[in-house]
Amino acid sequence: MIIIDIIINYNSDILNGTLETLRASPLGSLVKPDMKVALKPNMVLAKPPSEGATTHAEVVEGIIIFLKEAGVNNIEIIESAWIGDDTKRVYKVCGFDKLSRKYGVMLHDLKDDKIRKIKASKPQDEYSFEICEKALDTDFLINVPVLKAHCQTRLTCCLKNLKGCISDREKRNFHTLGLHRPIAYLNKVIKTHFCVIDGICGDLTFEEGGNPVTRNMILCGSDPLLLDSYCASLLGYSADEVGYIPIAAELGVGQLYGADTKITELNADRKPIIPDTGRGLxxxxxxxxxxxxxxxxxxxxxxxxxxxxxxxxxxxxxxQGFRGKSGNLGCGSCTGGFRKHVGGCPPTAAEIATFLRNLY
Ligand code: SF4
Structure with missing residues (x-):
């Protein structure tokens, strides 16, 4: 059996791209028809996904179609928006109410859910979290975050997305505790079974969107830590620079991305050309x-x-227009003829950042 840790699909057709990604993944062998499956998108606030903050409904639709084809019909969507926004309004603005009607999938606002107190501890570190029950009472949790930046934690992707499964009081408490340790511990308490990452146009700097950058990527895998440590590099960070990643590694949440990570790319030879140059920053x-x-x-x-x-x-x-040409500064293997360039197709932001820092 070929082991694949991460699948990346470069595709601007979000629905079909998601289906194609999942069909290349082991997800079909992990779910069983009698399972209750919960999908946890990022519905942080009432802004459409094109703003770079929230999960595209088409990604979730692709997962629902895939699950139904696998015989899974007990599917629900769970989320609690950030403090100050109404989850039901976010579902509506992001088109999830239509999705719910079309496929008969329940939308749950976890702000209305029952709370269970769960302890996570290790010598000298003890946390007691208020967790929404629907995140615990499922057979299979599929985490569907947006790959985007965060002004406090730098990255928000799989591990931090579970913050939408705790009570509003606990969310406040997380900020008091400095975010990183509780986020890592939360991922010991709530088990993510599979992740599908919306890397279509996540925000460059803030979790609330406004500076979307077109990436047209859909990623998936079973290990949220491996995916997060890889996604940190796509934003220009080493894993150590996102505080909760090394803590989660210490806690055994998963593996860290490294040279031995098996990455499979779909449509690598036809990576989508950028449709625009983004907005804002x-x-x-x-x-x-x-x-x-x-x-x-x-x-x-x-x-x-x-x-x-x-x-x-x-x-x-x-x-690609620079292939075979010469010049001074270049990014990517297409600019291999340049005086100074960073290789890779594509290079990660972390590799480009190192290249830029070493220029002067
Ligand atoms: S180096 Fe960059 S621009 Fe060139 S083919 Fe690869 S990803 Fe595309």
Whole structure:
């Protein structure tokens, strides 16, 4: 059996791309028709997914179609929006109410759910969490986060997405406790069985969106820690720079991304070309980019690295239009003929950030 840790599909057709990703994954062998399956998207606040904060309904729709094809019919969607927003309103703004009607899938607002107190401890560290019962009383939890940045924790993806499964009082408490340790411990208490990551256009800087960057990526795998440590590199961070990642590794939540991680890419030879140059901060950073036929994965990695490093030097060239050409600064293997370039197809934002920092 071939072991695959992470599948990445470069695809701008969100629904079909999700289905294609799942059909290449082991998910079909992990679920059984008699299981109750819970899907946990990121419905943090009432903004459409194009803003970069919330999960696209098409990703969740792809998972529902896949599960139904596998004979699973007991499917529910669970979430509690952040404090100050109404989960039901978020479901509506993001199109999940239509999804619920179309497929007969229940939408649960966890703000209305019963709470169970669960302890997580290790010598000198003890937490008692108020967990929403629906997140515990399921046979199989599929975590469906958005790959995006966070102003406090730097990355928010699989591990942090479970914060939507606790009471509002517990959410406040998490901030008092400094976020990182409780997020890591929460992932010992709530078991994620599979993750499907919406990497279509996550925000560059904030969890609430407004600076979406087109990546057109759908990722999946069974290990939330492995996925998060890989996704940190896509935003320009090492795993150690996202505080909860090393703590989760210490707790045995999963493995860390490394040279031995088995990554399978779908549509690697036809990575979607960027349809636009983003908005807000992403657009301002585009002033330092010379783009010609860039794949969205390469372009978004470069924008993330520019944001991460604060680089404000000469323009960096990126894109297939630079193949076989010469120049000064290039990003990606297409610019292999340039005087200085970072290789990879695409390079991660972490690799580009190191390249930019070493320029001067
Ligand atoms: S190196 Fe070229 S082909 Fe590869 S992802 Fe970047 S732009 Fe696309």
């Amino acid at each position: 992403a657009k301002r950073l585009a002033a330092y980019v010379n783009e010609d036929g860039a794949c969205s994965a390469c372009y978004s990695a470069l924008i993330s690295a520019l944001n991460r490093t604060g680089y404000r030097g000469e323009k960096v060239c990126v894109g």
